[in-house]
Amino acid sequence: MTPILEEYAGLLYRYRKIINVTGARSREEIRSLVEDSLIPFPLSGRILDLGTGGGLPGLPLYLRNPVLEMAFLDKSRKKMNVLSLIIQKLDISYPLLLTGEASRFLPQYEGFFDYVISRGMGETAFVLDFAAAFLKPGGKAWLWKPAGFVPNDYQRKGFVFTAGEVIPRTFCSVAVYKKRDGEG
Template sequence: MHDDPRLRAFADAVIASPHNLVSQRAKDELWERHVLESAALAEILPGPGRLLDVGSGGGLPGMVIALRRPDLQVTLLDSSQKKTTFLADVITELDVDVAVERGRAEDVRSGPLGQSFDIVTARAVAPLGRLLGWTIPFLVPGGLLYAVKGERWREELAEAVGELRTWDAQVMATPPDQPSEDPHQPRVVVLRRGTKVGT
């Protein structure tokens, strides 16, 4: 992973971009915290299948997943034109097969992308209650949401009970109580979309 030249090239592109894709602090921690965490997420995803990364921003974790998991058909979704332009440029530069869509999740979820993906990922996008409405509609029945969360994941999950029912989503996995020995392992809440089509 550390020796992956395309991952290094991607990280260099994020840092070199004039578009302020990530904060200065995130730039300082880009490889150790953000790229390696995204790569660790890529390792635990099922496959093959179609994956949508909601709120891709500068490509974390979506671009990293695409680079690490060629068995997944990755689509990156973000509402920012400067970020989607950057992503399109880096996709061409790294010669990786990834689609980029620009739009707000809540606006495009009922369009052609709706109910089209086996997996949806979202990293530091929104609290779970709000995130469910932005992600679950993109999943096929039985599809899985991998939400990378912070330390408040328990509170977010407790507060999202109503939304879980609304979106027919079932909790499949939560972060372990004991921290992982791997410092890059993300905290992931995994949710499964039920079979009620059209919610």
């Protein structure tokens, strides 16, 4: 890992003792979460990290490529305060931080993002329901799921997600879903 990613992992470990921003307990577990976040990812487009907690998976991607147009959303003010503090300590340019229920931001950000990424926010259907509203038609949702996860197509009134590739990581799999063009 790069020095800034090591610093982030150390800060996440330090602050997780104050508030539970990640389920990981040891430095090694946090380091693995950071490494598992570093997937091959498009180098442009607007990205929303939905249910970000302590910044996973979005902050490692942003630290690796700070020109990404990244936004972080979590309903927990405490978690977002910790994320803001971590960003301040890393001395990097501030990405967009959104604190509150996801539905609160729909009037401004509906159909705004090219990608939604999420890890540990909940069941696939629950996350895709929220992702659909924020994604442009043709946008993709990248979901960090348990190792061996098998994605299925997902349909609701007004939108369809087709399951695409699964990217195996050390402790998880990243399932990629595409929102069908013209739906939503």
